[in-house]
Amino acid sequence: MKRNIKQLISQMTLEEKAGMCSGLDFWHLKGVERLGIPSVMVSDGPHGLRKQEEGGDHLGINDSIKAVCFPPAVLSACSFDRDLMHEFGDTIGREAQANDLSVVLGPAVNIKRSPLCGRNFEYYSEDPYLAGETAAAFINGVQEHHVGTSIKHFAANNQEFNRMSCSSDADERTLREIYFPAFETAVKKAQPYTVMCSYNRINGTFASENPWLLTEVLRDEWGFKGYVMSDWGAVNERVPGLKAGLELEMPSSGGVYDKEIIAAVKDGSLDEAVLDQAVERILNIVFEYTDHRETQEFTLEADHALARKIATESMVLLKNDSVLPLKETEKVAFIGEFAKKPRFQGGGSSHINSFRISNVIDSISPDATVRYAKGFSADDDVYDETLAKEALETAKCADKVVVFAGLPDSFESEGYDRSHMCLPGCQNRLIEEILSVQSEVIIVLHNGSPVEMPWLSKVKGVLEAYLGGQAVGEAVADLLYGRACPCGKLAESMPYKLSDNPSHLSFGDGENVRYQEGIFVGYRYYDAKEMPVAFPFGYGLSYTTFAYDHLRMDKSDITNSDMVKVSVDVTNTGDVEGKEIVQLYVGDLTDAARRPVRELKGYEKVSLLPGETKTVNFTLDYRSFAWYNEAIHDWYAASGDYEILIGASSRDLRLSGKIHLTSQRTLPFKVHMNTTLGELLTDQRTAGYVEDFKKKLSTIFATPSADGRRDEDVAITEEMNTAMVACMPLRNVVSYGFCSKEELLEMIDKMNGR
């Protein structure tokens, strides 16, 4: 049925229209019964449904319906698997239809600027390309069921401290290259029905009333067609917000702001057409859902199986000195309460009321020989002598020990950030003690963000389970015992220590948070600094091995509009079936701007039987080579060479090739009195004007003495001469007497094309 929404709006009163622009309560939009406009419900998400039937709150305090807790974003992103994320979204879409939810509040795609952000477990990656691709696949899956998503939190919401008032202060290039692209890709590839604006300000202006962000960038540039809703309580000034492009305020503000909208229309300070347009955008999405209601069952059991699959395909094997997989015949000790009581999700608004939780002890085969010792509590940081003693006894008698370590709930959550990157001291201490009586030690980590691993060089294995969702126990058991082959890779770098992180000196400031590291976030920084990390971005081991071979590109010379097809052959050289995540990075060799050494521009996950070879294909376009040039407010790739690198991680690059790009875009060049001769000499448009000045200056700096040698030859070398000429501002040619000021100004006008 094609609805005439405009006509419907023409029948609405001003009060009804203003009312549509804010929530009815915590989770519902208002309806207008007399016009057949239904009141629809939205709900968190996104890694499961947090449908609160009564007692709404946005902090996860009150109970929600029993549902399936899928792996939070921190883990699912490590799958690097678009098909799996699509299947995940498809299941959430079905679940939402089964529970009459019109919009699921997610995915959350904010960039992990620091490992300390309390909500990193809800976010995908430090890399905007991976975050964008992952989000787009998930959104497409959900929305195939005509259930909306609300990609959040737009934008630059990268810390919890003072999240409702602080300002993320970043230059435009940084926002465009790092903090925006996940949203941009999702809008362009998946058109989320809604976008949730963040609480914070950006360079001083609240996201909820930022016309540049919500209208110019989001709608005019990227083509967003849905509606923008506020994060819960993110409205600062309602009328400026509406004008800026914030259609829906959530949750209800008890009609306070509706009244301001009505008053503004009445006194002429708000054009009613702006309100009508906002209502139209909201109603389009409301009816998109209600006109396509599906009969779906809430298939908890089947969905639990998918949660297990996602977890298994995402957990990352970080270290394996021939200690894994475990054999059922081995005597194994499981130590740490996380083995019984795994931490599988984070706290706050995304908290799911799981209908079942699997632990690893109940998930191993009945034939496996495992003894459990609690060792330490999963909830706090208290070293318990009795528990430790028992754990050491158990460890001594075993062939191998698996320690289930991790962060207690209180260590990381929505609402606050961590202040350090350490595991509880009691866990680190017990691990060291176990290492003194047992050499075969494996650590399984349950954490929403990286932790320092002081024992790393001494343990034989590390499995990063992150927060595994409710099927965590089964997934960990599958991987430890080799019923599944590990195939996740890190969606973030793991630094050795907190102070290595590029945002270390400005993260968590209260009012103005200066993003002073700019575009150098995550591996972009560690690689530029040639800094060792515990584990690099894109890294993860398998129980098999892969060989990379035969890189080919269908073009080696391109211009702006060309697409390049890149292919590579990957072979499973081990003896079990496995999946490899093949990564493509691009490095800019042109020297036209300061850029990361290399950036992820493609990835594919491929499943291979032992001995099998498959060709993996990538397509690159202009954007794959470009950076955001603030002078033209657009993406720009300079002429020159670019490196194409194929790797198993950002630091395990196996093959490389080169592409030459001839740019068809010339950058504007505005000459002024302080433009340097160097800048003028390197630009074809201006070089001719200043050649003469260059010659004259060179002679001044290097006049030969009568005997062909001068003292100054030692003081002023050829290199210094060249550098001095290059750095000379144009204004100095007047003081050297090469021309008059008037002549110079005339020349500048000519160079500027006037």
Ligand code: BGC
């Ligand atoms: C969070 C959002 C969430 C909303 C509703 C807010 O506090 O920032 O991510 O969707 O609450 O629960």
